[in-house]
Structure formats: structure tokens, C-alpha cells
């Protein structure tokens with residue numbers, strides 16, 4: 001007995017040794033050096049001239065940061081640094097910034113400092129500003145300053161980075177920074193970046209209202225002509241006047257090729273949508289558009305305006321529209337989906353257009369649209385709570401299986417009054433579509449039975465050999481415990497199949 005155990009141990013330790021040598025071999029082959037600092041959680045790796053420090057949310061202290069600063073000092077040839085240091089217990093970054101400043105070959109920097117309890121803010125802002133201004137070879141910068149630095153200190157940092165004359169790609173995250181009143185003026189120096197081509201501003205939960213949009217308008221006017229702009233204004237209080245002012249700023253950037261605007265949780269209503277869509281419709285070079293209008297009370301009329309703008313964008317390849325909202329009805333839905341139908345073939349389409357009860361005719365219209373766009377590489381449909389029923393699901397399934405080039409497929413049909421038949425058609429479409437590598441199928445909150453769910457999985461199983469990852473969500477269906485247990489047992493070993501199942505008491509369905 002004991003001998004057998006020893007043999008087992010020997011065998012497993014020799015397997016372990018083999019694995020270890022394979023890992024070492026791979027690391028050596030790709031010239032990857034992997035270092036793990038002795039203190040529990042300061043991570044970094046060096047790959048060629050690139051340093052990666054992924055340490056978000058590790059509760060690092062200053063002493064652990066200082067070991068990372070030394071890594072910088074010892075690798076002065078570094079051209080690319082990714083330092084994710086947000087959500088830690090760091091009080092002082094100055095040594096780190098001083099070491100950063102010496103990386104004279106740096107081309108790309110991603111630095112995230114948000115949510116740290118820094119003290120002596122001003123001295124740190126000065127050190128960061130100076131470091132950035134001296135990184136003269138930088139062309140790409142991403143700076144995460146979530147919930148830290150006041151107006152003056154933010155302004156100091158922005159002034160520093162505005163001196164990097166070769167900067168062409170910039171992302172600044174100011175999530176949860178209070179930018180009300182004149183707060184956005186602290187970003188005015190950005191307009192000195194005369195070689196800037198791509199700007200991504202994350203102004204999420206930044207207390208922006210109507211007046212504040214004037215400053216954003218000024219910035220958009222004074223920036224050089226960009227090719228790519230992304231404005232994330234999620235969770236602010238922008239209403240009609242703010243949307244009109246913002247649109248005025250965007251008018252100076254209508255040469256854009258890629259544009260994204262996220263306005264989720266504001267209130268621009270139909271009238272705000274009118275001015276925003278007026279300028280979006282005039283961006284005739286757009287190849288990529290991401291419109292986030294959920295929860296803005298845009299109404300049917302707003303949907304019609306979105307449709308009108310989309311129909312003018314004949315060069316689009318990538319389109320994402322989020323117009324899901326309660327008081328948005330058939331006319332708005334029809335305008336958006338039929339304008340997409342008339343566009344030249346897209347490569348990527350995301351349509352988040354739930355909660356509007358478009359029903360069976362809505363599903364049929366989407367099918368026609370998918371028939372016109374049969375070259376999609378990525379298709380994401382979120383039809384949450386649209387009451388399309390089994391016949392509607394069958395239409396959408398036909399549209400999906402018509403696709404020939406899919407790499408990604410994501411379908412959310414939660415709350416759509418489906419029974420087994422409709423859900424099975426969707427599973428069959430996943431099996432028949434050619435040939436997504438990544439699949440996310442959600443059919444929760446529909447009355448699907450044990451038999452239906454077993455049949456769904458036997459169809460999906462047939463698609464497994466060709467996918468890399470398949471996620472399936474079936475929550476709050478009519479599934480019973482016994483079948484749930486069968487399914488979990490049957491598929492639990494299949495790593496690339498991620499299943500979310502639950503059961504609820506039968507009384508729920510009465």
C-alpha cells in the first residue's frame with residue numbers, strides 16, 4: 001500500500017518536473033524572463049524591452065512599490081511599460097515617477113494610479129508632470145487617475161503630458177473625479193498636443209451637466225483634427241442643452257474615422273438626440289461608430305433620428321448601437337434596424353436594442369438585416385425583454401446561421417417568452433453558423449423545460465469542437481434539480497464550456 005503511494009508520488013513528481021521544464025523551455029524560447037517579487041503581491045514581468053506590472057487591487061504598500069521602482073532603474077532600455085497600480089495602499093509614488101523619468105526610450109506607457117490614498121498630492125503631481133514631460137519619445141499614453149488629484153494637481157499633470165510633442169494616442173481616465181463647474185478646464189492643455197490623432201476620455205460619474213459641456217466643446221474645437229475619438233460620459237447629468245453644446249464641439253471633429261460616445265444614464269431625450277445625430281450623420285468618413293444611448297429617454301422620435309444618421313454613413317465597417325430603453329417603441333426600432341439593413345456589408349455589428357417589445361415583426365426585420373450583412377466577423381445581439389416568442393427566435397436563428405465568417409457570436413434573448421422550441425432554434429443556429437470561436441448564448445428567464453435544456457446542450461455539444469470558448473446562461477427557467485445535476489456532472493470537465501444554471505421552485509411558473 002505504502003509502496004504504491006510512493007510510486008504514485010514519484011510518478012506525479014516526474015510529471016511535475018517535465019511540466020516545469022516545458023514551462024522553462026517556453027520562457028527561454030520566447031526570451032521571457034519571469035520574476036516574482038518576494039513580497040506577496042508586487043508582480044512584474046519583462047519580455048524583451050517591455051515591462052508589465054499588473055498589480056491592480058493588490059493592496060500594495062509603498063515598500064512594494066519601491067521594489068518596482070528599482071525594476072525601472074535597472075531596465076533603462078525599456079520601450080514599453082504597462083504599470084497597473086490602481087486600488088492599492090500606496091501613499092507616495094515619487095520614487096517611482098523619478099525612475100520612470102529615466103526611461104528615455106519609452107514609446108508606450110500605460111500608467112494607472114487611481115484609488116490610492118496618496119498624501120502630499122501636490123509634490124506627487126509635480127513629480128509625475130515632470131516625468132511625463134521628459135519622456136520625449138512617447139507616442140502612446142494611457143493614464144488612469146480615477147478618484148485622485150484635485151483641480152490644480154490634475155492641471156499640473158495634464159500640462160506636463162502636453163509637452164510630449166510626439167504623442168499621437170492618448171487615453172485619460174478620470175472616473176469618479178468631480179469635474180463639475182470649471183473642472184474640465186484642467187484639461188485645456190491637451191489642446192497643445194498638435195500631433196494627437198486618437199483621444200479616449202473617460203469622464204464617468206464626473207458630475208457633468210449642461211454648463212460643463214461648454215468646456216468640452218472648447219477642447220474639441222481646439223484639438224487638432226483627430227482620426228479617432230472616444231468619449232465615455234456614462235452616469236452624468238447631461239440633458240438637452242448639454243447634448244446640443246457637445247454636438248457643437250463634435251462638429252469641429254467631423255472628419256473622424258472612428259467615433260464612440262457613451263451616454264448611458266444621462267437624459268438627452270429626443271431633442272438632444274436630434275443635435276447629436278445631426279453631427280454624427282455628417283461624419284461621412286466614419287468606419288467605426290459606437291453609440292451608447294441607453295436610458296436617455298430618446299423615444300421613438302429619437303430612434304428615427306438615429307436611423308436617419310446611420311443611413312448617411314456609407315463607409316461604416318464596425319457599428320455598435322445601444323438604444324435599449326423603456327419608452328422607445330416600434331417606429332424607433334424599425335428606423336434603426338432598417339437603416340442598418342441598407343448599409344453596405346458590415347464586419348462587426350452590435351445591436352443592444354432590448355426592453356422595447358418589438359415582438360415578432362422586430363425579429364423578422366432583424367433577420368432581413370442579418371441576411372444583408374452576411375460577412376460579419378462579430379455579431380452581438382442583445383434583445384433582452386423584447387417578447388419575440390418562439391417564432392421570433394426562429395427568425396433570428398435563421399439570420400445567425402446565414403453568417404459565413406463569424407469569429408464571435410453573442411446572443412442575449414433573456415425575457416423573451418421563449419419555450420423549448422425557440423431556445424432550440426437558437427442553439428441550432430449556434431451549431432450551424434460558420435464558425436464562431438467565441439460564443440455567448442443567454443436564454444434566461446424563459447420557460448424552458450428539462451427536455452428542452454438537455455436538447456439544447458446536445459446541439460451545443462456538436463459545436464464544441466470548433467469553438468475556443470462557449471458560455472451558456474440559462475437562469476430562472478423551468479429546470480429541475482435532477483436535470484441540473486445531470487448537466488453539471490456531464491459537462492463539468494469541459495473547460496471551454498462555461499455554464500450558468502439554476503433552478504427555481506415550480507410555483508414560480510404558475
Ligand SMILES: *[C@@H]1O[C@H](CO)[C@@H](O)[C@H](O)[C@H]1NC(C)=O
Pocket residue numbers: 239240267269297
Ligand atoms: C429628462 O429631461 C426631460 C426634458 O428636459 C425632463 O422633462 C425630464 O424630467 C428629465 N427626466 C429625468 C429623469 O431627469
Ligand SMILES: *[C@@H]1O[C@H](CO)[C@@H](O)[C@H](O)[C@H]1NC(C)=O
Pocket residue numbers: 240271
Ligand atoms: C424639442 O424640440 C421641439 C422642436 O423641435 C420643441 O417644440 C420642443 O419645445 C423642444 N422640447 C424641449 C423640452 O426643449
Ligand SMILES: *[C@@H]1O[C@H](CO)[C@@H](O)[C@H](O)[C@H]1NC(C)=O
Pocket residue numbers: 481503
Ligand atoms: C434544489 O436545489 C436547491 C439548491 O441548489 C435546494 O435549495 C432546493 O431545495 C432543491 N429543490 C428540491 C425540490 O429538492
